[in-house]
Every structure is written in C-alpha cells, then in structure tokens.
Amino acid sequence: xxxxNQQKNQAELxxxxxxxxxxxxxxxxxxxxxxxxGVGPFIENGFYQDYDLPESISAEIFPKLExxxxxxxxxxxKFEQHAVSFKEALKLYQDDPYKTELxxxxxxxxxxxxxxxxxxxxxxxxxxxxxxxxxEINPDAFKLDKIAGAYWRGSEKNKMLTRIYGMxxxxxxxxxxxxxxLAEAEKRDHRKLGRELGLFIIDPLVGSGLPLFLPKGTIxxxxxxxxxxxxxxxxxxxxxxxxxxGRLALYKTSGHYPYYKDSQYPPIKIxxxxxxxxxxxxxxxxxxxxSQKHSYRELPIRLAEAGxxxxxxxxxxxxxxxxxxxxTIDDAHIFAAEEQIEQEFxxxxxxxxxxxxxxxxxxxxxxxxxxxxxxxxxxxxxxxWNKAEKIIEKTLKGRFNYIIAPGEAAFYGPKMDxxxxxxxxxxxQLGTVQLDFNLPERFALTYTDKNGKEKRxxxxxxxxxxxxxxFIGILIEHFAGxxxxxxxxxxxxxxxxxxxxxxxxxxxxxxxxxxxxxxxxDLANETVGNKIRQAVAQKTPYMLVIGDKExxxxxxxxxxxxxEKLLEISYRELVEKIKGLIKEKSLAL
RNA sequence: GCCGGAGUAACUCAGUGGUAGAGUAACUGUUUUGUAAACAGUAAGUCGUGGGUUCAAGUCCCUCCUCCGGCUCCA
Numbered sequence: 001x002x003x004x005n006q007q008k009n010q011a012e013l014x015x016x017x018x019x020x021x022x023x024x025x026x027x028x029x030x031x032x033x034x035x036x037x038g039v040g041p042f043i044e045n046g047f048y049q050d051y052d053l054p055e056s057i058s059a060e061i062f063p064k065l066e067x068x069x070x071x072x073x074x075x076x077x078k079f080e081q082h083a084v085s086f087k088e089a090l091k092l093y094q095d096d097p098y099k100t101e102l103x104x105x106x107x108x109x110x111x112x113x114x115x116x117x118x119x120x121x122x123x124x125x126x127x128x129x130x131x132x133x134x135x136e137i138n139p140d141a142f143k144l145d146k147i148a149g150a151y152w153r154g155s156e157k158n159k160m161l162t163r164i165y166g167m168x169x170x171x172x173x174x175x176x177x178x179x180x181x182l183a184e185a186e187k188r189d190h191r192k193l194g195r196e197l198g199l200f201i202i203d204p205l206v207g208s209g210l211p212l213f214l215p216k217g218t219i220x221x222x223x224x225x226x227x228x229x230x231x232x233x234x235x236x237x238x239x240x241x242x243x244x245x246g247r248l249a250l251y252k253t254s255g256h257y258p259y260y261k262d263s264q265y266p267p268i269k270i271x272x273x274x275x276x277x278x279x280x281x282x283x284x285x286x287x288x289x290x291s292q293k294h295s296y297r298e299l300p301i302r303l304a305e306a307g308x309x310x311x312x313x314x315x316x317x318x319x320x321x322x323x324x325x326x327x328t329i330d331d332a333h334i335f336a337a338e339e340q341i342e343q344e345f346x347x348x349x350x351x352x353x354x355x356x357x358x359x360x361x362x363x364x365x366x367x368x369x370x371x372x373x374x375x376x377x378x379x380x381x382x383x384x385w386n387k388a389e390k391i392i393e394k395t396l397k398g399r400f401n402y403i404i405a406p407g408e409a410a411f412y413g414p415k416m417d418x419x420x421x422x423x424x425x426x427x428x429q430l431g432t433v434q435l436d437f438n439l440p441e442r443f444a445l446t447y448t449d450k451n452g453k454e455k456r457x458x459x460x461x462x463x464x465x466x467x468x469x470x471f472i473g474i475l476i477e478h479f480a481g482x483x484x485x486x487x488x489x490x491x492x493x494x495x496x497x498x499x500x501x502x503x504x505x506x507x508x509x510x511x512x513x514x515x516x517x518x519x520x521x522d523l524a525n526e527t528v529g530n531k532i533r534q535a536v537a538q539k540t541p542y543m544l545v546i547g548d549k550e551x552x553x554x555x556x557x558x559x560x561x562x563x564e565k566l567l568e569i570s571y572r573e574l575v576e577k578i579k580g581l582i583k584e585k586s587l588a589l
Numbered sequence: 590g591c592c593g594g595a596g597u598a599a600c601u602c603a604g605u606g607g608u609a610g611a612g613u614a615a616c617u618g619u620u621u622u623g624u625a626a627a628c629a630g631u632a633a634g635u636c637g638u639g640g641g642u643u644c645a646a647g648u649c650c651c652u653c654c655u656c657c658g659g660c661u662c663c664a
Contacts, residue, residue, distance in 0.1 A: 056593070148659030149592020156661045160592045163659070191657095195600080204637090204655055260664060280664055309664090314590050315655095317662060410664055434664090461664090498621040525621080533625040547623055559624060566624070 009170065012136070017042035017168045019079060019119075019131045020069065020142050021049040024164065026122045027068040028053075031061075037124065038098055038152055038161045045178060046142070046167040050150055052098070053162050062144040065164075072120075073139045079119045079130035089114040089125065098152065099125050141175045142168035185424055190476035191320040197481050197538060199472075199489075200321065209318040209325030211469060216489035219518065220475075221468055223487050225306050227585070228330055228464065231354065235347060237302040237332055242284035244308060248274040253442055254283040255379050259411060263312050281307035282461060285333040286443050294447040299457060300340050304332035306468065321473030328468045334460040335445070341458060345395045345416065345433055348462045352418050352431035355464055359475065359484075360587055361420035361430075366400045368392055369408030369415040378411050380438035388435045389414045410461075412438040422478040430471070434461040482539040482561060486585045490520040491578065493535040497528055497547030505546050508571075515575050517582075532559070541589050542578065560589050 021040040028051060029035050038050025084092070086107050093099035102125060103114055117126040119134075131137060145165040152158040169175045194200045199217030206212060213221055229239070248267050251257035256279055257264065267274040278284065285303045294301065308328045317323055334344050356364055370389055371378055378385065392414055396402045402416075409415060415434035419427050436459040439445075446454040465471035475483070485491055492512060496505045502523055512519040520540075522531050528545055535543050543559040550556055556574060558567040569577070581589065 058593070146658060147593065150660045151591075154661070156591065160660075162592075165659085202656095208655070256664065263663075282664085311663080314662065316590065316660080319657095323663075412664075495624085497623055500621080525619095527621095527627055528623050530622095530626050531624090536625055543624080545624055549623080557624080 013168075013170055014042045015129050015131045016137050016170065017047040017166075018129070019134070019137060020166060020168050021047040022079070022117065022119055022122060022124060022126070022130070023069045023072045023077075023134065023137075024065060024144070024166065025049055025051075025124070026072060026120070027065045028164075029122070030068070036096060036098055036161075038150075038163075039102075043165075045169075046145065046165065048150075048163050048165045050152070050161040050163045052159070057147065057162065059144075059147050066142075066144055069142070070139045073134045073137045075120075075134065077120045077134045079117055079128075079132060079134075081115060081117050081128055081130075083113040084116050085113050089116075093125070101153075138170060138172070140172040141170060142166055143175060143179070181424055185426070185477070188424075188477040188480045189320075190322070190473040193476050193481040194320065194473075197476075197489075199476065202320070207325070208315065209313060209323070211321055211324055211326075217472070219489040220472055220483065220487050224465070224468065224471065225330070227358075227486075228355075229304075231351060232302075232304050232332065235302070235351065236300075237304040240285065240288055240303050240305050242278075242281065242288070242305060242307060244310070245275045245277050246284060248276050250283045250287070251276050251279070254280070254286070254439060255412070255442060256280055256283070259377075259379075260311075263314075265310050265312050277310040278307075279309050279311050281305060281309060281329060281331045282333055282439060282459070283443075285331075286439065286445065286459070289333075289335050289445060290443065294335070294457075296337060296447055296449045296455075299447060300334050300336035300344055302332055302334045304330075307331045321469045321476075324467075324469050327470065329463050330465045330468060330471075331461070331463055334462065335440075335447075335457045336460060337447070337449075337455070338458055341391050341435065341460065342395045344460050345392070345435075346399070348431070348433045348460070348464065349400070349416070349418075352433075352464045355431070356418070356420055358585055359478070361422065361478070364418055364420040364430075366396060366402040367408065367417045367419060367429075368396065368402055368404045369410070369417060370404050370406050371409050371414065372407030375407065378409065380412065380441065384437035384441075385414070388437055392416055392435055410434050410436075412436045413461075422474065424477075426477075428474050430466055430474070431464045432462065432466060436461060480539075484585065484587050485541050485578065485589060486582045488539075488541050489518065490538065490540050491518040491582070492520075492542040492544060493538075493540040494519060494521045494544045494546060495528060495531045495535065496523055497545060500548075501546050501551060504551050508544070508546065511571075512575070515579065517575070517578055536561075542574075562589070 018041065025037060025040065032054055034054050036052030038052065040047065040049030086103060089103050090100060093103065106114060114125060115127045117124055117128055117130055143166065145167050148163050148165065149160045150163040151160055167175060167178060169178065194217070197216065198214050199220065200211045200213045202208065202211050245268070248257060257276060260279060264279045265277045267276050288303055289301060306328050308326060310326050313323060313325055318325070336344050371385060396416065413434050413436035415432055417429050418431040419429050421427055439459050440456050445457055447457050449455045494505050494509055496502055505521055505523065509519050509521045522535070524531060532543060539561060541561045544556055545559070554570055555568050556571060558569055558574060560567055
C-alpha cells in the first residue's frame with residue numbers, strides 16, 4: 001500500500017471511530033436521557049467518550065449497547081455538520097456545564113462560531129470529522145472495551161466522569177487480530193509470568209510497590225547489570241556506591257525537596273537532624289564530584305551506579321515491576337564541559353541502540369522532552385534551558401528521526417527518550433538522557449579550564465534501561481518469559497529416566513556447573529513426560545533426558561526450546577555451543 | 590488519591606442465607622518411567638480485616654486493607 005493510501009485509510013478510520021462514539025452516545029442517551037456528555041475523541045485502536053451518568057454502570061451493559069449501536073449503523077444515519085453562533089450554542093447548552101466550558105474555550109481561542117454535528121435526533125457540539133453516513137461503518141469491526149473513571153478535562157480537582165472505551169477497525173479481521181494481540185499480552189503479563197517462573201513476588205506485608213526478587217529473578221537482574229557494567233567500563237565510566245539516604249539539606253540544595261515532596265517518603269527525623277530516603281542518585285554523585293577539584297583534563301567524568309531510590313508513587317499508580325516505589329536506576333551522571341555534550345549524548349545513544357539490538361527491540365523512536373511553556377515547574381533560567389534544548393536538537397538532527405514533546409522535560413532540564421516497540425508492537429519508553437545546566441549551578445560545581453579559570457560543567461543524567469525493575473518487567477513480556485540463553489535463570493535442565501541414572505545425572509550437573517553453565521537437575525519420581533512438561537512450562541532453553549542410552553553412548557539427545565527435533569550432540573560440542581551462545585549473548589539457541 | 594471491578598487452600602477457580610468444595614502444586618506410598626500430565630492416599634482455609642443485620646452470613650450492609658482496569662502523576 002502506498003503511503004498516501006495509508007494516510008487516507010487512517011483518516012477514514014478516524015472518522016469511523018469518532019462516529020461510533022456518537023452512536024454510542026445515542027444509545028446511552030436513550031437509556032439515560034439526562035446524561036451529560038464530556039469529551040469523546042478517536043484514539044489509537046478505537047475511541048472513548050466521557051459521560052456524566054445519573055447512576056454508575058458496569059461492563060454488563062456492553063452487549064445491550066453494542067446491539068443498539070449495530071442497529072443504528074444499519075439505519076443509514078447521516079452525519080451533518082452545521083455552524084452555530086456562540087450565543088445560540090450557549091443557550092442550547094445552558095444546563096450543561098461541560099459544554100458551556102468547552103464553548104467558552106472556543107470563544108477565547110478566537111473561533112467565529114461553533115461546529116455541531118447532527119445524526120438523526122442527536123445533535124452535538126463537535127468539530128468532527130465524521131463519516132457521511134453510518135453505511136461507511138463496518139458493524140462487525142467494533143467492540144466496546146472497558147469502563148473507567150476519568151476526570152473532567154484531565155484534572156484531579158474536577159469531577160470524575162464515566163469513560164467508555166471502544167475498539168474499532170475497518171474490518172473484522174483487524175479487530176480479531178487486535179483482540180488476539182491483547183489476549184497474547186495477557187498471557188505474557190509479567191506479574192503472572194513473574195510468579196509462575198519464580199522471578200519475583202510482591203508481598204503485601206512488605207509493602208506494595210516493593211518487589212522482592214527471587215533467586216531466578218536475581219540471576220536475570222545481575223546478568224543485565226553485569227552486561228551494562230562491562231559496556232560502561234569500555235566507555236570510560238567509573239563505578240561508585242552510595243547509601244540509600246542522605247540529609248534533607250542535600251535535597252533542598254538539589255531542589256528535589258520540596259519540589260517532589262508529595263511523591264517522596266517523608267523525612268526521617270533523628271538526633272535533631274532530618275534524612276530523606278533518596279529519591280534520586282544525582283545529589284550523591286554530585287557530592288562525589290565535589291569532593292575534589294577537577295581539571296578540564298579529567299572531563300568528562302562519568303559516575304555510574306545501580307542506585308536504588310524510593311519514591312512514594314500514589315497507590316493507584318503501582319503496577320507489578322513497571323511502576324514501583326523502590327527501584328534501582330542504572331544511573332550515571334556525566335560531568336562534562338559544554339563542548340563535550342554532543343559527543344556524550346551520541347555515546348549514550350549508541351549504548352541504548354546496542355541494548356535494543358541485543359534484546360531484539362527492532363523498532364524505536366526518539367523523543368525530545370522539552371519544557372511546557374505554560375508550566376512553572378522548572379528550575380533554572382530561560383537562557384540555560386534554551387541552550388540545552390538547542391544542543392539536544394543539534395545533536396539529533398540528521399542522525400535520528402525525532403519528535404519534540406513539550407512538557408516532557410525533567411524539572412532541571414530537557415531530555416532525549418528512546419521509545420521502543422516490543423514484539424507485540426507495544427511502545428515502552430526505555431533509555432533516557434537528560435541535559436542539566438541547573439544542578440551544576442545549584443551546587444556551584446566547577447572545573448579548572450586550560451587558562452586556570454574556574455568553569456561550570458554540565459551534568460548529563462542517563463539511564464539506558466530506565467530502571468532494572470521496570471526493564472525486567474518489560475523484558476518478561478517482550479520474551480514471554482523465554483529469555484535469551486545468557487539471561488535464562490536455568491540454561492540446562494537435566495532429567496533422569498529412572499533411579500539407575502541418578503548418579504550419572506549428578507555428575508553431569510557438577511561438570512556443567514564447573515563450566516559456568518546454569519544447570520538444574522530434576523530427579524523427581526515422575527514420568528519423563530511430566531518432567532519435560534514442567535521444564536517446558538519454565539521455558540528452559542535446553543533439556544537433557546538421561547537414561548541408559550546416554551550413559552552408554554557418547555552422544556546426548558538435547559531438547560531445544562521451540563524446536564521439535566531433538567539435537568544429537570556430544571557433551572563437549574554441547575558445552576562449546578552453549579558457552580559460545582552465552583558469550584555472544586545470542587538471541588538464537 | 591479518584592471512578593469502577595475483585596479478594597474463598599500455595600496457584601486457578603466453583604460455591605445467591607442453612608455442615609466450606611474441585612483441579613493443580615505440596616507431602617507419603619506404590620510404580621522405575623525415554624521426550625508435553627503414572628496410580629493411590631494425606632494434609633491444607635478465622636472465606637482479606639473489623640464491625641453490623643439475622644435463629645443462622647463465604648453469601649446482605651458499613652469500615653479499613655490489598656489487588657485489577659482506567660484517570661491523575663511519573664525527577
């Protein structure tokens with residue numbers, strides 16, 4: 001399909017999606033004539049519409065609504081646009097505070113009049129666009145999805161409305177494909193797999209948002225960090241270790257307190273002093289930088305640490321490993337001279353891309369997080385912000401396709417985020433690089449330049465994974481628990497056929513362990529079939545069934561994850577093969 | 590935090606006011622197994638918490654906690 005066609009189809013689909021939301025509103029208003037209407041745009045994969053309903057409803061109403069929407073589609077209802085004057089529009093909606101607010105906003109924005117769409121008896125303030133007639137809508141290609149609360153205009157100070165989400169596509173097949181993707185995503189849910197594969201748990205008694213990594217999860221975590229450590233050593237990073245709390249005064253200097261007061265664990269008071277569980281590693285790394293005088297010859301100084309921080313995320317925001325209260329950032333702070341920024345940004349970008357390639361994230365995009373011009377939440381002066389934003393853009397121009405996202409900056413500086421698609425096509429913000437002129441100023445950081453003058457360095461904050469917890473959560477879903485060999489908690493599972501083979505299996509296990517291969521032995525009094533089934537469920541990369549044949553022959557029959565045919569191979573060859581794959585961190589088995 | 594849904598054995602779940610159940614896992618025994626589920630038995634639950642209604646509550650009502658889907662937020 002040509003690009004033009006794609007765009008055209010996309011536009012058609014958006015009209016369809018938006019039009020179904022109007023039909024849904026018709027169906028709702030037939031049931032509850034007094035319903036207030038909030039916003040109702042098309043979105044990726046479908047649409048939603050907010051309602052102020054006289055009573056609370058549940059998804060049980062969906063079949064009834066869907067049936068009615070299908071009937072409406074078949075009635076060949078026309079969508080007609082007309083302009084209404086502000087005066088008239090305000091009069092029409094005099095009892096509707098939501099519409100009144102929207103109309104006032106349009107007026108402020110300098111519009112001449114207000115656009116309305118009429119479909120049958122249903123007339124609604126709406127800028128469109130819509131289908132000409134419901135004939136254009138495929139009645140079998142939409143489905144109501146879920147019901148949720150949503151604040152009017154997205155502000156938690158406002159009333160909460162009822163939002164109904166729907167999915168809509170141009171064909172039933174696309175809808176079915178999308179539903180299949182969702183079903184697959186549910187199967188891969190890292191919270192479910194995390195428990196089934198023995199990777200991590202969250203214990204309510206320990207606290208929500210405070211995951212406990214089990215032995216197998218810890219193997220993955222350590223392997224990821226070891227990999228990153230090696231890469232960073234090659235790139236000239238130095239590793240530091242800092243404690244989990246620091247004096248409140250430190251965070252007052254950095255500005256993290258009271259700026260993030262509401263999302264931090266409150267200060268701990270002891271001996272007339274106050275300490276804060278660290279919400280960020282930067283102040284500690286800055287203290288290390290400041291412990292000495294620095295020359296331009298040393299820069300850039302790159303201080304790295306898997307630093308655990310604690311943030312009091314609101315209870316409703318917590319999700320498994322991907323949103324937690326205690327998290328370990330694969331953090332580093334690069335103290336650099338201004339002219340080194342571009343090089344350092346590129347070096348971090350390269351590292352992030354290497355990670356993507358290694359872990360099979362095939363598609364990604366880059367986003368520059370810039371200031372929200374409306375917001376006051378930023379520290380530092382206009383000049384340094386402009387400079388920082390310019391430098392990032394200059395660095396990326398011609399090298400990456402990027403979009404600029406206003407309002408996505410950190411409070412101390414603009415950033416560059418890498419957003420990758422997983423194998424199901426879902427997007428995750430992974431690597432982040434942030435440019436900061438402000439903390440160096442607040443802490444009065446200096447280095448001595450060529451001419452013996454004191455100069456101000458910049459700080460580049462960066463985390464290629466984001467956080468170990470979140471990254472592991474994403475990887476669990478990305479790989480559906482079937483990790484590449486180098487990350488697999490158990491690389492080989494050995495299963496004995498009968499009790500006569502136990503000793504041989506134990507010796508084999510010891511030998512493989514000596515080769516630094518992670519091996520697990522299953523001597524349970526179970527049928528071979530059952531033991532295989534369990535090892536398959538654990539997504540074990542290699543399985544060795546050991547019986548009389550293996551004890552007599554010098555060949556092993558290896559069952560490889562995802563392959564039907566058994567691999568016949570000698571012990572030595574198998575060890576070399578596996579060690580080779582681990583060393584290259586191969587995706588294949 | 591807000592809106593909605595849910596919480597019964599380690600896990601997945603059944604149980605609509607009248608004696609707490611199943612499958613899986615665990616444990617014990619039998620079986621000695623050849624590439625995705627051997628057989629038998631045993632043990633296991635203050636039915637999330639606290640209160641209320643009732644002769645009687647897993648079931649109805651209220652409080653709090655936790656989880657799920659969203660919203661808001663995410664240094």
